[in-house]
Amino acid sequence: KAGVTQTPRYLIKTRGQQVTLSCSPISGHRSVSWYQQTPGQGLQFLFEYFSETQRNKGNFPGRFSGRQFSNSRSEMNVSTLELGDSALYLCASSPGQGVAFRETQYFGPGTRLLVL
Amino acid sequence: AQSVSQHNHHVILSEAASLELGCNYSYGGTVNLFWYVQYPGQHLQLLLKYFSGDPLVKGIKGFEAEFIKSKFSFNLRKPSVQWSDTAEYFCAVNRMNSGYSTLTFGKGTMLLVSP
Numbered sequence: 001k002a003g004v005t006q007t008p009r010y011l012i013k014t015r016g017q018q019v020t021l022s023c024s025p026i027s028g029h030r031s032v033s034w035y036q037q038t039p040g041q042g043l044q045f046l047f048e049y050f051s052e053t054q055r056n057k058g059n060f061p062g063r064f065s066g067r068q069f070s071n072s073r074s075e076m077n078v079s080t081l082e083l084g085d086s087a088l089y090l091c092a093s094s095p096g097q098g099v100a101f102r103e104t105q106y107f108g109p110g111t112r113l114l115v116l
Numbered sequence: 117a118q119s120v121s122q123h124n125h126h127v128i129l130s131e132a133a134s135l136e137l138g139c140n141y142s143y144g145g146t147v148n149l150f151w152y153v154q155y156p157g158q159h160l161q162l163l164l165k166y167f168s169g170d171p172l173v174k175g176i177k178g179f180e181a182e183f184i185k186s187k188f189s190f191n192l193r194k195p196s197v198q199w200s201d202t203a204e205y206f207c208a209v210n211r212m213n214s215g216y217s218t219l220t221f222g223k224g225t226m227l228l229v230s231p
Contacts, residue, residue: 003159033218043206043221056218090160092219102148102167102210105219107160 002027004093004108012114018079021111025072025093031055032074033105034066037088046089049074050096078113086115120209122222129197129229137192137225139207149190150208150219151181160206166190177201199231 005024013019025032034046045058049068066076072093078085089112092105123138141147151163164175171183181192190207207222 035219035221042223043208043219045218045220048218058218092160104150104162104165106162107152109159 004091004106006089006091006108006111008111009109010112010114012116013081014116015081015083017081018077019081019113020075020077021089021091021113023074023076023091023093023108025074025091026106028095029093029106030072030096031094031103032068032072033092033094034074034076035090035092036060037090037110038086043090046076081115083115086113088112120207120220120222122205122207122225124225125223126226127228129227131199131229131231132196133229135192135194135197135201135227137205137207137227139190139192139222141188141190141207141209141220143188143209143211145211148210149181149183150210151175151179151190151192152206152208152221153203154206154224155203163192163205197227197229199229201227202229203227 007022031050033048035043037043047054047066048056052068063079068074088110090110091108094103094105119142121140149166152160153163154160163179164173166173166183174180179194181190183190204224204226206224208219210219
């Protein structure tokens with residue numbers, strides 16, 4: 001099976017702009033999670049989607065949002081970008097077939113966002 | 117606050133040395149535990165995981181980890197490291213009462229293996 005894919009891989013934006021990142025999960029996977037990775041804070045959970053519904057959300061401001069489509073593909077959006085939003089944004093998928101906390105998440109390569 | 121702690125931010129070893137990376141978590145109750153690795157320029161990959169049963173789990177590339185419930189620990193080990201093990205290693209925990217597929221990660225340990 002193909003792995004998790006994310007587009008674009010690299011992105012440069014300026015403060016105040018907005019950005020949309022895309023994630024395609026492993027075929028058959030229904031749960032998609034998003035994480036932000038920075039050198040200072042490490043990997044932090046943003047949100048999780050399952051069956052087009054946000055099932056859980058991390059401690060990030062409302063500028064960070066996401067959605068999931070019927071084919072399980074997911075997008076995340078960051079509005080009014082700030083310099084501190086510069087990070088690697090990782091998407092992970094899991095089967096969503098059984099008990100959620102017992103499932104393994106498989107990660108994509110990430111989208112590296114630089115905010116100038 | 118509930119968290120996952122990795123004791124060493126940076127570890128430098130020579131090839132053939134033994135490796136042990138510490139990981140402690142502060143959650144009570146049932147947890148699932150993972151070690152992920154991020155090689156330079158590559159995406160996060162699963163090394164091994166513990167769900168239940170034998171607390172000593174074996175993963176890919178000769179890595180193993182031991183779950184010690186009484187110590188809330190899940191340390192990663194490898195008897196003899198190779199230069200190709202140079203990478204960043206992340207411990208992660210998923211809690212039963214979260215009900216969701218949410219991982220809490222440690223800050224990571226950067227391992228540099230010198231040839």
